[in-house]
Amino acid sequence: MKYWISALVLVLMASFQASAEELVFEPVSSGNFAILHLNDEEVFLINTGSPNSQGEVLRYLNKVEDKHIKGILITQQTANNCGNLSEIVNRYKIDNIYMAKHDNSTCEIPQSMKKYTYQLTKNDRMAISSKYYIEFIFGEDSETGNFAISNGEFSCFWYENHIEIQNWDHKVQILYLPDQPSYAHLTEQELIKLDPEVAIINQRQNIKSLIELFQKQWVDIYTLKRGASAHISIVQNDYDFYLKKD
Numbered sequence: 001m002k003y004w005i006s007a008l009v010l011v012l013m014a015s016f017q018a019s020a021e022e023l024v025f026e027p028v029s030s031g032n033f034a035i036l037h038l039n040d041e042e043v044f045l046i047n048t049g050s051p052n053s054q055g056e057v058l059r060y061l062n063k064v065e066d067k068h069i070k071g072i073l074i075t076q077q078t079a080n081n082c083g084n085l086s087e088i089v090n091r092y093k094i095d096n097i098y099m100a101k102h103d104n105s106t107c108e109i110p111q112s113m114k115k116y117t118y119q120l121t122k123n124d125r126m127a128i129s130s131k132y133y134i135e136f137i138f139g140e141d142s143e144t145g146n147f148a149i150s151n152g153e154f155s156c157f158w159y160e161n162h163i164e165i166q167n168w169d170h171k172v173q174i175l176y177l178p179d180q181p182s183y184a185h186l187t188e189q190e191l192i193k194l195d196p197e198v199a200i201i202n203q204r205q206n207i208k209s210l211i212e213l214f215q216k217q218w219v220d221i222y223t224l225k226r227g228a229s230a231h232i233s234i235v236q237n238d239y240d241f242y243l244k245k246d
Helices: 002-012 051-062 085-091 111-116 181-185 188-194 208-216
Strands: 022-025 034-037 042-046 068-074 094-100 117-120 125-127 133-138 145-150 155-158 174-177 198-201 220-223 228-235 238-245
Touching: 051 085, 068 085, 085 094, 094 111, 111 117, 188 208, 198 208, 208 220, 220 238
Parallel strands: 042 068, 068 094, 094 117, 155 174, 174 198, 198 220
Antiparallel strands: 022 034, 022 228, 034 042, 125 133, 133 145, 145 155, 228 238
């Protein structure tokens, strides 16, 4: 029951004073959506949720409407990730869009953003601010891969598909498993290689085997659920993880 105890402790931290740099995983009803607060004035979005969660995504964005959106990362070109991309671009000023390069794109890029869209290929790394960068980690499946979001000290790994273990040698603090069927393929060898401290699971069912896998490796677990967002407050080379009710 370690993961339940950890979740309880995190709930008690909900009153923690957030830093200017914070990664927030929002509990939308379908799809994936996270907001990286780069500083007091700028945010960076990771995916945009599915079309069914548009109202929720826009509500979360309204809470940060005083901040400029530096960019949007689409970790995998599916409706769960880019379902509200056009709507967000139409409503807000966005500097850039980043995504893995695909021969057949399934995400519609608004015409106004096509020249500001960067398609990343194997092991590409791009700065998204003066401190943070994104790195595309090529997967065994040529149609997808994984992304790491890092400031050099803190790293969040967004798992989409099997990684080439021999080409990854960094410890990650946060491992996020998105609302996609692919993350059920996470292996023990990959988990040992990534060596996360906290795992956030965005799945509605069939997570028993994943929980057992994480418990075996002593990884704290949080299953993203409606009503509470997961916050990672980043301070220099350290972080605090807490939950906050909507």
